[in-house]
Amino acid sequence: MNAVSTDVLISEVGPRDGLQSIRSIMPTEQKKVWIKALYQAGVREIEVASFVPAKLLPQMADAAEVVKYAKTLPGLTVMALVPNLKGAQAAIEAGADKLTIPVSASAAHSMANVRKTREEMIEEVKKITAYRKEQAPQVKVEAGIATAFGCTLQGLVAEDDVIWMAEQVIAAGADESGLSDTTGYANPAQIKRLFKRLKAAIGSHAGAAHLHNTRGLGLANCLAAYEEGVTSFDSSMGGLGGCPYAPGASGNVVTEDLVFMFEAMGIKTGIHLDLLFEARKPLQAGVPNEQIYGMVPQAGVPKGFESATQWSA
Amino acid sequence: MNAVSTDVLISEVGPRDGLQSIRSIMPTEQKKVWIKALYQAGVREIEVASFVPAKLLPQMADAAEVVKYAKTLPGLTVMALVPNLKGAQAAIEAGADKLTIPVSASAAHSMANVRKTREEMIEEVKKITAYRKEQAPQVKVEAGIATAFGCTLQGLVAEDDVIWMAEQVIAAGADESGLSDTTGYANPAQIKRLFKRLKAAIGSHAGAAHLHNTRGLGLANCLAAYEEGVTSFDSSMGGLGGCPYAPGASGNVVTEDLVFMFEAMGIKTGIHLDLLFEARKPLQAGVPNEQIYGMVPQAGVPKGFESATQWSA
Numbered sequence: 001m002n003a004v005s006t007d008v009l010i011s012e013v014g015p016r017d018g019l020q021s022i023r024s025i026m027p028t029e030q031k032k033v034w035i036k037a038l039y040q041a042g043v044r045e046i047e048v049a050s051f052v053p054a055k056l057l058p059q060m061a062d063a064a065e066v067v068k069y070a071k072t073l074p075g076l077t078v079m080a081l082v083p084n085l086k087g088a089q090a091a092i093e094a095g096a097d098k099l100t101i102p103v104s105a106s107a108a109h110s111m112a113n114v115r116k117t118r119e120e121m122i123e124e125v126k127k128i129t130a131y132r133k134e135q136a137p138q139v140k141v142e143a144g145i146a147t148a149f150g151c152t153l154q155g156l157v158a159e160d161d162v163i164w165m166a167e168q169v170i171a172a173g174a175d176e177s178g179l180s181d182t183t184g185y186a187n188p189a190q191i192k193r194l195f196k197r198l199k200a201a202i203g204s205h206a207g208a209a210h211l212h213n214t215r216g217l218g219l220a221n222c223l224a225a226y227e228e229g230v231t232s233f234d235s236s237m238g239g240l241g242g243c244p245y246a247p248g249a250s251g252n253v254v255t256e257d258l259v260f261m262f263e264a265m266g267i268k269t270g271i272h273l274d275l276l277f278e279a280r281k282p283l284q285a286g287v288p289n290e291q292i293y294g295m296v297p298q299a300g301v302p303k304g305f306e307s308a309t310q311w312s313a
Numbered sequence: 314m315n316a317v318s319t320d321v322l323i324s325e326v327g328p329r330d331g332l333q334s335i336r337s338i339m340p341t342e343q344k345k346v347w348i349k350a351l352y353q354a355g356v357r358e359i360e361v362a363s364f365v366p367a368k369l370l371p372q373m374a375d376a377a378e379v380v381k382y383a384k385t386l387p388g389l390t391v392m393a394l395v396p397n398l399k400g401a402q403a404a405i406e407a408g409a410d411k412l413t414i415p416v417s418a419s420a421a422h423s424m425a426n427v428r429k430t431r432e433e434m435i436e437e438v439k440k441i442t443a444y445r446k447e448q449a450p451q452v453k454v455e456a457g458i459a460t461a462f463g464c465t466l467q468g469l470v471a472e473d474d475v476i477w478m479a480e481q482v483i484a485a486g487a488d489e490s491g492l493s494d495t496t497g498y499a500n501p502a503q504i505k506r507l508f509k510r511l512k513a514a515i516g517s518h519a520g521a522a523h524l525h526n527t528r529g530l531g532l533a534n535c536l537a538a539y540e541e542g543v544t545s546f547d548s549s550m551g552g553l554g555g556c557p558y559a560p561g562a563s564g565n566v567v568t569e570d571l572v573f574m575f576e577a578m579g580i581k582t583g584i585h586l587d588l589l590f591e592a593r594k595p596l597q598a599g600v601p602n603e604q605i606y607g608m609v610p611q612a613g614v615p616k617g618f619e620s621a622t623q624w625s626a
Contacts, residue, residue: 155617304468
């Protein structure tokens with residue numbers, strides 16, 4: 001089933017961002033079932049794995065196999081997170097279409113997250129894009145700016161630092177740079193201000209909004225980003241990932257709720273809500289001890305609800 | 314503690330809308346403690362009770378006593394829900410500053426909720442405003458349009474019906490008419506469209522946005538309403554009320570999260586977040602078996618967070 005057209009891109013990060021944030025390890029075969037269900041619901045970009053040492057993140061030990069499987073799904077953009085050149089080489093070898101490199105606007109978070117300064121991470125981006133240019137020019141490289149809206153370690157992150165970092169990673173050869181609210185600190189006014197500055201600074205290289213729902217503002221922040229012209233959104237099925245606070249608090253913006261919001265507004269996501277709700281089953285089956293969030297799956301869609309997306313036969 | 318100035322009015326509906334939707338009955342003395350704590354946090358409008366027969370809503374049997382208590386708090390606008398003239402007389406006698414009359418845009422919901430047609434409710438508004446004019450001209454009358462964004466009984470509610478109903482209640486003498494998303498069906502595009510039409514139809518009589526979080530869109534919808542020029546918002550501490558779906562789903566928009574969103578955006582609410590969080594304690598103590606929601610109280614405010622509201626000495 002394919003959408004006739006779409007207005008926004010929903011990039012599902014659950015299999016990477018979600019699964020690496022929880023204690024449970026989803027079996028490889030179950031990951032495949034889940035990714036296929038997401039694909040069948042119309043999801044056309046999925047961050048499927050992280051290429052990091054398995055001793056650091058055993059949840060991601062099967063990254064290469066998962067990428068190879070995802071590559072069998074026609075038209076799917078298969079993304080992988082890579083913190084360094086070694087990871088990028090492995091991801092490209094496995095067949096990833098797009099690499100995402102975690103860089104931080106917060107100096108403190110950069111050290112804590114990747115054990116490198118921001119300047120060292122810019123050098124890493126250069127190495128990766130140089131390797132890509134030689135070995136796999138078709139592969140896209142994104143470097144999203146983590147802690148763009150504040151940091152749990154250093155608190156305030158200067159907006160100039162965020163824009164500077166985005167300019168640096170684009171100058172270092174990345175194709176796109178988006179903004180990540182890693183800590184769930186963002187508010188809609190800040191979202192509009194920073195995405196406007198991002199667009200002014202790097203133009204068409206401005207990438208996705210990666211927003212969290214830690215303080216309940218996830219959808220309001222996505223709305224603000226959309227109103228500012230952002231058309232690419234990261235989200236996670238069931239709100240998996242990030243910094244969960246029970247009950248009701250989730251990490252990443254919940255894909256199901258985000259798709260509902262856009263479709264209800266008449267904005268086409270290309271994702272079929274009923275099939276998306278179905279894809280919660282393999283997720284829950286794969287990590288039975290984890291809490292899965294999502295308000296629309298629980299409440300159901302409104303009576304008489306019609307999606308914006310139209311489907312080709 | 315008083316705010317120097319405010320940009321928006323947060324009208325707390327928990328003591329009425331919240332408490333009447335749950336099974337537990339909060340003791341009168343505990344209601345007073347809770348209302349005082351809300352007041353001390355800077356809340357300056359509270360819907361404290363519903364004047365309906367005690368056999369229908371035993372949670373509200375102490376309505377007159379609660380109104381009388383609330384009237385002892387200087388500067389507080391004490392609101393009461395009244396479904397008919399008899400309720401209005403009792404509320405005015407108790408000392409309420411403002412009456413809110415529930416009218417529905419959905420014919421089906423009107424019958425289910427107040428056992429009257431929409432036309433009969435318009436007649437009731439006329440009776441109440443005529444009585445007010447003679448007996449208590451200082452009392453304000455609001456008639457919010459329930460099911461303005463869709464109805465669980467009849468599904469779609471025509472936007473023309475919503476606007477027609479708002480025009481009718483203003484013509485019947487109400488001072489204000491706002492829009493209520495009773496069922497949690499609204500989306501931000503619909504919110505903007507309808508509040509724009511409301512303003513065009515009834516001008517300065519356009520009242521509050523009363524929005525629910527049933528599908529997680531509560532704050533996004535409040536943001537949309539704010540962007541459309543709405544400056545008065547109903548919300549409920551702990552998300553009490555409405556149609557709860559556990560876990561994480563709440564009925565009314567959560568006051569704490571809404572205040573946080575506005576304050577973080579630089580929009581002054583006049584409400585002190587720390588003291589607001591404190592006011593959750595008497596609420597929880599008064600209904601110990603009920604689930605209290607709210608993401609910001611759980612996650613805490615961001616490191617380095619500063620409120621927009623300034624306080625006079």
